[in-house]
Amino acid sequence: MKRKTPWFEDDAFWAAFTPTLFGEERWRLAARDAEPLTKLLSLEPGVSVLDLCCGPGRFSVELARRGFRVTGVDRTALYLKEARKRARQQKLDVEFVREDMRRFVRPRAFDACINMFTSFGYFERQADDFKVCRNVYRSLRPGGRFLIQAAGKEWLARNFQPTDWREVDGNYILEERKVAPGWTGLENRWVLVRKGKVREFRFFLRVYSGVELRDLLLRAGFAKADIYGGLNAEPYDHNARWLVAVGRK
Ligand SMILES: C[S@@+](CC[C@H](N)C(=O)[O-])C[C@H]1O[C@@H](n2cnc3c(N)ncnc32)[C@H](O)[C@@H]1O
CATH class of the missing domain: 2.20.25 (N-terminal domain of TfIIb)
Known part of the structure; x- marks a missing residue:
């Protein structure tokens, strides 16, 4: 029987929503958010960062501009093309890899991994979200951090x-x-x-509450997982607009 293509593998979906998901305002937000993001992750100059589900490279390019070594991974060729173009225009050396987040593993290669702007919870089976967390865990060096930014179930x-x-x-x-x-x-x-x-x-988008996402990270092996309400380390309380989870290996 022919496998039904899941929605996130439909290039027509990502192409159709490019102008609304990645307009110039959205790029400005990445430039604004890069500072608190690097602070929250305590990124030292020059460390290596995996931008998992990098899309057209909003954060990959911004972090490379700030001197970090960046690898962007995404399954959508159209977005990777745009990401490469943006990096080239700014004469930045960024590695972009076309791969599914359920498959990408590079043991102990990165100091941090980011997964931004609700790029998590796409799979029908929750076991696949777990697999992604395991892959990231394996791809981090000891002490490495994994940050997920998503819309929280509470909000x-x-x-x-x-x-x-x-x-x-x-x-x-x-x-x-x-x-x-x-x-x-x-x-x-x-x-x-x-x-x-x-x-x-x-x-379908799987959504997590703060405790659910923390538990998932801990189950995947992270020694510690903290939950915030935004990239400025806001508390995850009744005012929290985002669910930001940071797992530490
Ligand atoms: C909402 S966009 C966010 C892009 C980027 N993180 C940002 O902040 O601009 C979600 C991204 O996830 C990618 N994606 C979806 N399913 C994926 C999968 N199974 N493996 C890798 N990337 C995937 C899409 O191609 C898209 O670029």
Whole structure:
């Protein structure tokens, strides 16, 4: 029987949402967030960083510009092409690798790994999220850190909106979301309207609460896992906008 392509392997999805996910404002946010990110991870100058699910290289390029040795990994060729172009334009030496996060392992090669802007929780089986954490654990040197930035279940529950729409540069995105049974995640339907053309995409996103993500990291072998409400080490309390987890090997 032919395997159904999972949503995150659909290049048409990533291509369609490039303007809305990665407009210039989003690049400015990466430049702003790089400083607190490096502080939170206590990155010493020149250490090696794995940007897992790097997309078009927002953080890879920004971190390389700040003197870190960066490897960006992503499955989407279109994004890697853009990432390479941006690095070249700034004369930065960044390694980009096309690979699935469930497969990429490079034993004890990195001092830190980042997974930014909700690039976690894409798989139908939670065992695959665990596998990703194990891969990262193995790819870190002793003392290495793994940072995940995601939308937390607590915030999503408190601010739940079944429907929503946005306009970015003439693209209209209509978003519909339903809570998956038992709050395991969100069932999403995104409708993109551009120049009168309508396209629809459906996808499942597994969402984690603070304790769930911490437990996952500890189960994967991390000696310690801290949970914050943002990259500035905000507390993960009722005001937390982001769920930021930092596992320490
Ligand atoms: C929301 S984007 C975030 C990109 C980047 N981290 C950022 O902050 O701009 C999610 C990224 O995950 C990548 N991705 C999705 N599934 C993947 C997989 N199984 N393995 C590796 N990358 C994947 C997509 O290609 C996309 O670039």
